[in-house]
Amino acid sequence: MSTPTALDHGTSSVRDAVYRRITLRLIPFIFVCYLFNYLDRVNVGFAKLQMLDALKFSETIYGLGAGIFFIGYVLCGLPSNLALTRFGPRRWIAVMMLAWGGLSTCLLFVTTPMEFYVLRLLTGAAEAGFFPGIVLYLSQWFPNARRGRIMALFMSAIPVSGLLGSPFSGWILNHFAVGQHGLAAWQWMFLIQGIPTMVLGALAYFLLSDSFAKATWLTSEQRHVVESDLAEDARNKPAQQRDSLGAVFATPLIWVLGLIYFCIQSGVYAINFWLPSIIKNLGFSDALVIGWLSAIPYLLAGVFMLLVGRSADLRNERRWHLVVPMLMGAAGLVIAVNFAATPAIAIVGLSIATMGALTGLPMFWPLPTARLSAGVAAGGLAIINSVGQMAGFLSPYIVGFIKDQTGSTDAALYALAGLIVVGSAVAWKVAGKRA
Known part of the structure; x- marks a missing residue:
């Protein structure tokens, strides 16, 4: 047994210093990895601006290709997360990143819908364990009281990927517009970002x-400080959870949390995959201008995410800090639809939607990491994430299908806004006043 030291019972500033050291050592690198993970996942939204015309793909083909990524993601989420616990985070994270980086780069060779579908499916399978694995990994370094800020720091890579990636993708499409070395601009984008x-x-x-x-x-x-803090967390978790794979599937809370996450992700992926196209439909045609305008919602979302994460930890409150951003996401989509004829107001609506939807992501994850025992956490987090990521398949496909049928994305965005409201109601009931 470890011998108590002065540090065990030291001041909060000493304890803060321990976690500050861990944060500075882990988060910057993980942040950059997740930035490229998310950029890789959504850069197809910018490639769409030229890829569809070049390959003669319909909106439905694009929507299916964008969404089929998540079939592989969902199918491989649980086994990949279990493999991470078997082989260790650093080995498995390295394998996953090498695999999805190579597969994503190969998208530049796509010429047919089937090739597009297969590569997107395999890329999703390769990426499946990364995010739930990182959530599990961070939960083994930081106690629950500090996870709001940590998850916000880590997941701020999402808006940063939009903030930096949108103008960068727009620049690539413009700079390589005439093609170089036999590659079109959209092909260069997959190569440079992969x-x-x-x-x-x-x-x-x-x-x-x-x-x-x-x-x-x-x-x-x-x-020893980290060990004692995590042990205290473990003592506060429900004792009735059985530590087995069967218990993972038999735990109702896991599926309810998966439903909430599905609703959040429905809004997130509607924004990620269709934001460039929605802005283009507002009357902007230059790819670089579209890129800069797409960066505005992500910039505001990044700042809002960090502020809300800090507030949630300082107040030790999870319910309002999750539900309010979700409702903002729904309201923002409705505003964007109703003011499509007024680009300035529509972009304000898209900004509100992006701020709310993206902030809902880090505010959600302290709930399952606080309530699931160590034995079911690896499988439980993977299932929750996989259920949520099913929205990544359904959301872009439904939007693409409805646009092909009606010529507009309005009905689809209304439906997604309604789904987010349903998720916020479930979250209100589940989260409680304290987590």
Whole structure:
């Protein structure tokens, strides 16, 4: 048994210093990895601006290709997360990033719908364990009281990927518009944005530590602080959860949380995959201008996400900090639809939708990590994430299908806004006043 030290009972500033050290060591690299993970997932939205005409794809083909990614993602989420616990985070994260980076780069060779579908399916399978694995990984380093801020820091990579990636993608499409070395602009985009992911995958093996217990850059006293805080969290979790794979599927809370996450992600993916096209339909044609305008909602979402994450931890309150952003996401989509003829107001609506939907993501994850026991956490988090990611298939496909049938995305965005409201009602009931 570890011998108590002065650090065990030290001031909050000393304890803060321990977690500040861990944060500075882990979060910047994980942030960059997730930035490229998300950029890789949504850059097809910008490729669409030229790819459809070049390959003669319909909106429905694009919507199916964008969404089929999540079939592979959902099918492989649980086994991939279990593999992460079997082989260790740094090894498995490295393997996943090398695989999806290579597959995403290969999208530049697509010429037929079937090739598009197959590569998107395989890329989704390769990425499946990354996000739930990182959520599990961070929950093994930070106690629940600190996870709101940590998840906000980590997941701020989503709006940053839009903030940086949208103008960058627009620049690529403009700069390589005439084609160079036999590649079209959309092909250059997949190449330029895919290779760094493979480099980061190789670095993950050397830069990450499998656990705080194996982190040689922490002192024994610092490791004891983390150990005691996580042990306290474990004592506060429900005792009735059985630690087995069967218990994962038999735990109702896991499926309810998956439903909430599905509703959040429905709004997120509607924005991610269709924001460039929606802005183009407002009357903007230049790819670089579309990129800069797409960056505005992501910039505001990044700032809002960090502020809400800090507020949630300081107040130790989860319900309002989750439900209010979700309702903002729904309201923003409705505003964007109703003021499509007024670009300035429509972009304000899209900004509100992006701020709300993206902030709902990090505010959601402290709930399952606080309430699931260690034995069901790996499988439970993977299932919750997989259920939520099914929205990534349904949302873009439904939007694309409805647009092909009606010539407008309005009805689809109304439906998605309604789904987010339903999710917020369930979240209100589940979250409670304290998590």
